[in-house]
Amino acid sequence: MMNLSQLANDVGEVGAVCVRGGGTRWDVGGAAGDVQVVMAPTGIDSFDPAEMTVVVGAGTTLSELADALAARGQEVALDGPPGATIGGALMVGRSPLRRGRLGEVADVLLQADCVGADGQVFVAGGPTVKNVSGYDLCRLLVGSLGTLAVVGRVILRTRPMPEDSAWMSGEVPLKVVLQSVYRPATVLWDGRQTTVRVEGHGADVNNEVDLLGGLGLERVDQPVLPRERDRWSGFLPSGGVLEVGAGVVHQLERPSPPAVAAGVRVLGDRMREAFDPRRRFNPGRDPHRVAA
Ligand SMILES: Cc1cc2nc3c(=O)[nH]c(=O)nc-3n(C[C@H](O)[C@H](O)[C@H](O)COP(=O)(O)OP(=O)(O)OC[C@H]3O[C@@H](n4cnc5c(N)ncnc54)[C@H](O)[C@@H]3O)c2cc1C
Structure with missing residues (x-):
């Protein structure tokens, strides 16, 4: 069993601290400072x-x-670039592109063993899916950019990997594709081209591929999306790709920070105050500055 006493020791009781994972999103939500x-x-x-x-x-x-x-035919609903860590992916809190099948990042974390701002170890959540009462601290931690606690050890929910899958794409109206396909893992739309990923049992995937082929879509490799993301506002920027059903636009330009309602900001600040009154964790970072 992994021991968190070394991590608690590293965090200590005083001084500003931040956790570094793979550093792939090190600038998200503001620099951590010195x-x-x-x-x-x-x-x-x-x-x-x-x-x-x-x-x-x-x-x-x-x-x-x-x-x-994968060696046992399973996977988790976390995604990220090479070098990204589990803690980083959870703290950045972006759901995987295949969320239609794999699920949301917020559902992955069952238990988090953390070190709090007082240097003490605490446990959020529990080891099984439905055994926790009270506030769901795990969901609070996801997307918090490490401003509430240092996450040391986690229990994650896994999923079976699909037997088969296919990406299909074509200049077919989005509505036509959505009406034809059953529970797609991903649907992307760039204003012209609709791209969809189907996955599941081999025979079902073959049927979907035939059906979509009949509509004019062809098999393609997994598309490479622009790195930046923004919330869908009903407007697709040039070069942008809408992740249908997720409310996310993948785009070239870095988005402006989202408008956050005053009441939400007050609640967020109070929460941070309760977890970390001395603002020890990731002092320069603000989860409200992350667009999507
Ligand atoms: C489909 C998909 C594609 C993605 N593609 C990209 C991509 O191409 N490029 C990209 O940069 N990102 C991408 N992301 C985002 C990706 O999830 C994050 O970049 C990455 O997982 C962050 O991991 P990291 O270990 O590099 O975190 P870091 O960059 O090291 O840290 C990110 C934040 O998390 C905090 N943190 C890290 N570990 C802990 C911990 N244990 N406890 C508390 N706080 C912690 C850090 O303090 C920091 O605030 C993608 C995400 C998805 C879902």
Whole structure:
């Protein structure tokens, strides 16, 4: 069993601290400033394919976890570039492109063993899907950019990998595709081209591919999307791609920070105050500045 006493020791009781994962989103939500950098533990503690849960250090890379799970035909709803860690992906909180099948990032985290701003270890959530009462602290942690706690060890919900999959694309109206396809993993639209990923049992995928082929879509490789993201406002910028059903636009330009309602900001500030009254964690970062 992974011990968090070293991490608690590193965090200590005083001074500004931030956790670094792979550093792939190090500038998201503002620079961390000149603070002590700590790292979360790495490695897979245990994986129970029958229970569909994995216990893992938050500093483990997504690729290491993906390889271990894939060997038993499972995966988690986390995604990111090479080098990205589990803790970073959870704290940035972006749902995977295949969210239509794989689910949302907020549903992945069952339990988080953390170090709080007082340097003490605390546990949020629980090891199984429905055994926690009271406030759902795990959901609060997802997307918090490490401003509430240092996440050391997590229990994640896993999913079975699909037997087969296909990306299909064509200049076919979005509405026509949506009316024809059953529970797609992803639907993308660039204003002209509709691209869809279907996945599931082999025979079902073959049927969907035939059906979509009949509409004029063809098999393609997984599309490479522009790096920046913004909330869908009903307007598709040039070069932008809408992730249909997610309310997210993938685009070339860096978006402006979203407008946050005053009441939401007050509640957010109060929450940060309660977790970290001395603003020790990631002092320069503001989760409200992240667009989508
Ligand atoms: C489909 C998809 C595609 C993506 N593609 C890209 C891409 O192409 N490029 C890209 O840059 N990102 C991409 N992302 C976002 C991706 O999730 C994050 O970039 C990445 O996972 C962050 O991980 P990291 O280890 O590099 O975090 P870091 O950049 O190291 O840290 C990010 C934030 O999380 C905090 N943090 C990290 N670990 C912990 C911890 N253990 N406890 C508390 N706080 C912590 C840090 O303090 C920081 O605030 C994508 C996401 C999805 C879903």
